[in-house]
Amino acid sequence: MGDCWSRVIVEKPFGTDLATAKHLNKVVNNTFAEEDTYRIDHYLGKETAQNIMVLRFANAIFEPLWNNKYIEQVQITCAEHLGMEGGRGGYYDKAGALRDMVQNHLLQLLSLVAMEPPTDLSADGVRDEKVKVLRSLRQLDTPELIKENVVRAQYTAGHVDAKQVVGYREEDRVDPESMTEAYVALRVHIDTWRWSGVPFYVRMGKRLPKKATEISVHFKAPPNVLFNAIPGAAAGGNVLVIRIQPDEGISLRMVSKLPGTTLRMEPVKMDFHYATSFGKGSPEAYERLLLDAMAGDATLFARRDEVEEAWRFIDHIEKAWHESEKAPEMADFVAGSWGPKAADDLLEQDGNSWRRL
Amino acid sequence: MTVPNDCNQLGREVEIGQIEVELKRLWEADEASTNASLINFAVYSEDASALSQNSDTVREITSEHACRAILIGVDCEESEVSMRAWITAHCNLMNGNKSVCSEQIAFHLGGRASGRLSNTVFAHLNSDLPLVFWWQGELSERFNDRLYSLIQRLVIDSSEWQDPVAQFEKIVPAMQEYNLVVQDLSWTRTYHARLAIAALFDDPIALTAIPAIQKVRVVTSPEGRIAGLQLLAWFAAQCDWRKASELIASESVADSFHFEHSHGGSVEASVVTDSDSAAIGLIKIDAGDVQFTISRSKGNQVLHLNMEAQGHVSEQSAPADSEDVVGLVRDQLSRGGKNSLFRKIFPVFIDLINGTT
Numbered sequence A: 001m002g003d004c005w006s007r008v009i010v011e012k013p014f015g016t017d018l019a020t021a022k023h024l025n026k027v028v029n030n031t032f033a034e035e036d037t038y039r040i041d042h043y044l045g046k047e048t049a050q051n052i053m054v055l056r057f058a059n060a061i062f063e064p065l066w067n068n069k070y071i072e073q074v075q076i077t078c079a080e081h082l083g084m085e086g087g088r089g090g091y092y093d094k095a096g097a098l099r100d101m102v103q104n105h106l107l108q109l110l111s112l113v114a115m116e117p118p119t120d121l122s123a124d125g126v127r128d129e130k131v132k133v134l135r136s137l138r139q140l141d142t143p144e145l146i147k148e149n150v151v152r153a154q155y156t157a158g159h160v161d162a163k164q165v166v167g168y169r170e171e172d173r174v175d176p177e178s179m180t181e182a183y184v185a186l187r188v189h190i191d192t193w194r195w196s197g198v199p200f201y202v203r204m205g206k207r208l209p210k211k212a213t214e215i216s217v218h219f220k221a222p223p224n225v226l227f228n229a230i231p232g233a234a235a236g237g238n239v240l241v242i243r244i245q246p247d248e249g250i251s252l253r254m255v256s257k258l259p260g261t262t263l264r265m266e267p268v269k270m271d272f273h274y275a276t277s278f279g280k281g282s283p284e285a286y287e288r289l290l291l292d293a294m295a296g297d298a299t300l301f302a303r304r305d306e307v308e309e310a311w312r313f314i315d316h317i318e319k320a321w322h323e324s325e326k327a328p329e330m331a332d333f334v335a336g337s338w339g340p341k342a343a344d345d346l347l348e349q350d351g352n353s354w355r356r357l
Numbered sequence B: 001m002t003v004p005n006d007c008n009q010l011g012r013e014v015e016i017g018q019i020e021v022e023l024k025r026l027w028e029a030d031e032a033s034t035n036a037s038l039i040n041f042a043v044y045s046e047d048a049s050a051l052s053q054n055s056d057t058v059r060e061i062t063s064e065h066a067c068r069a070i071l072i073g074v075d076c077e078e079s080e081v082s083m084r085a086w087i088t089a090h091c092n093l094m095n096g097n098k099s100v101c102s103e104q105i106a107f108h109l110g111g112r113a114s115g116r117l118s119n120t121v122f123a124h125l126n127s128d129l130p131l132v133f134w135w136q137g138e139l140s141e142r143f144n145d146r147l148y149s150l151i152q153r154l155v156i157d158s159s160e161w162q163d164p165v166a167q168f169e170k171i172v173p174a175m176q177e178y179n180l181v182v183q184d185l186s187w188t189r190t191y192h193a194r195l196a197i198a199a200l201f202d203d204p205i206a207l208t209a210i211p212a213i214q215k216v217r218v219v220t221s222p223e224g225r226i227a228g229l230q231l232l233a234w235f236a237a238q239c240d241w242r243k244a245s246e247l248i249a250s251e252s253v254a255d256s257f258h259f260e261h262s263h264g265g266s267v268e269a270s271v272v273t274d275s276d277s278a279a280i281g282l283i284k285i286d287a288g289d290v291q292f293t294i295s296r297s298k299g300n301q302v303l304h305l306n307m308e309a310q311g312h313v314s315e316q317s318a319p320a321d322s323e324d325v326v327g328l329v330r331d332q333l334s335r336g337g338k339n340s341l342f343r344k345i346f347p348v349f350i351d352l353i354n355g356t357t
Helices: A018-031 A047-057 A089-114 A123-135 A143-149 A285-295 A304-322 A341-348 B016-028 B050-062 B164-178 B191-200 B204-208 B222-238 B325-335 B340-354
Strands: A008-011 A037-040 A071-079 A150-156 A158-160 A163-165 A183-189 A199-205 A212-219 A239-245 A249-257 A265-273 A330-334 B012-014 B033-035 B039-045 B067-075 B082-094 B098-110 B131-136 B153-156 B181-184 B215-220 B242-246 B255-260 B266-273 B280-287 B290-295 B302-309 B312-319
Touching: A008 A018, A018 A304, A037 A285, A037 A304, A047 A089, A047 A239, A047 A249, A071 A089, A089 A123, A089 A183, A089 A199, A089 A212, A089 A304, A123 A304, A143 A150, A143 A183, A143 A304, A150 A341, A183 A341, A199 A341, A330 A341, B012 B016, B016 B082, B016 B098, B039 B050, B050 B067, B050 B082, B050 B098, B050 B325, B153 B164, B164 B181, B164 B340, B181 B340, B191 B222, B191 B280, B191 B290, B191 B302, B191 B312, B204 B290, B204 B302, B215 B222, B222 B255, B222 B266, B222 B280, B222 B340, B242 B340
Parallel strands: A008 A037, A071 A199, A150 A330, B033 B098, B039 B067, B039 B131, B067 B098, B131 B153, B153 B181, B215 B266
Antiparallel strands: A071 A212, A150 A183, A158 A163, A183 A199, A212 A239, A239 A249, A249 A265, B012 B082, B082 B098, B215 B280, B242 B255, B255 B266, B280 B290, B290 B302, B302 B312
């Protein structure tokens, strides 16, 4: 029997809050040991998500800059152009954007971007570092903090892909008086030496203009001397973009001189596309993850403590929204636009703005 | 639904929601081509039949400026709200054998549904690259903050406008609140004239004559009137003149102004239109003992520069400004930067244009 094994793959949702996640973990672990439990997060199976660690730790040029001395802000965006087609309103209206996407996929991406170098590439070596990030998230544990740092919204009727679409509350199987968010934007701080003072902006929304998931790392602008002191110099610092989907790849924006006798500068970008550079598409995330589970490699799966730490962070927000008497408002935005004005204001308070996708 | 004339020239018609997928297929089908893009270049016209012509224009422009081109033709008169899209690529041989291509997406928007422009069309911008937006014709109610907040550089041609005062009023908030870089082709048409004036004042005798300037007269074609006023505004700003008061317009001189030198002397200036004139046909500067003339005959590609001082006559020739709109746009795209000189003279120009009828 030495070569035999039994493993369980658990698909999200891993509970609906910290208590139910703990209960689910307990139930699963009554039958399966933690090392045989594979909590699947298909974002981690995407090539670019896997490549975050390679980019950071196999290249010498990025890691020295990967801290609060050189990075101004990080944005993680998951934009969906779909709404509640195919009857998904029934599930979604009970979950919402925060539980459906942020608790799992986006916090996983955040932990990959923000983690310290692991001691080795073993599953627990990597997951130990990821969970430290989740533990270091500054908890938004009062309604006031949530009001300052989180925006929730629903879409109203508008146009997406040139088609007229209804508002969230008019969607099939959605409660007409629903208080479930179809859009959420958060300002997150990670209280570590590396990230002190660097805001991480996370947003997820349905019925946005296009489908795209990406991480953008915005480096600080160079000092206002030399080229940057010239009137009309190109504004803005370097931006490293890690595209998770579609068109997985990485790009780096930099400033370049325009050819000619006068000194004029414009942003340009170096772009790497997986599909074109390697001549073949990436395997489907689930293919890779199922293969890993069969091979017993849990590196790309969420561990129990990761899930619970993520829920600990999310629970404060959910409670403030649904149980507090001082619940922050539900904003709205026209379907097909890039979200509510309140989300723009969230970044504007820090002198930043959402990156145009 | 109105079909744009010669829509075959626009390439392959595609579903709006499939544009990016179809573009990807387009590139995958041709391994010999390189997809290049340095800017997003949108060309907007409320004459929907202009789409085909603009496709030809973009073909010319992409030979020098690799871009993602987005053509937008709007037919507000259509009763039915509609939207169609076509994709194609403009390819140019580089170094004899390598084909460098710029992709083009053409949109035809029918009806008055607002929101589709910024929602659907701009969902197809190449992220991280600046958006240069060429608005052809009069600025309509669609030119609003929702649109111009997305634009980095706006190309207009004020010579086409019936009511320049009202049109420039729409530009001012965009420049002030959103730091929009405005590139007016009227201003581009003054480039070589400005160089010629600067060249005349390279002479030390000419330089000492600046405080003695008493009169400036600019003759333009009727379409060149705004260019003439911008040229005058530039000259006044560079000489540090202050506008004193408007002179009463005579029948022959519609745009007359009264400036004061910083030392208090007065300058009379006028911009006169003449249907037989080149866009900028004559610039005459009277500084008492020193006289300057820059002239250009209609249809001629050369400027004649003349300076007379104390019996001494100096004559030179210089290239004149192109009157070809495509050439002017190409020039603008080559320059980049923040157009800080135009921004400097803009308040003086607005002051001048508001003082005229």
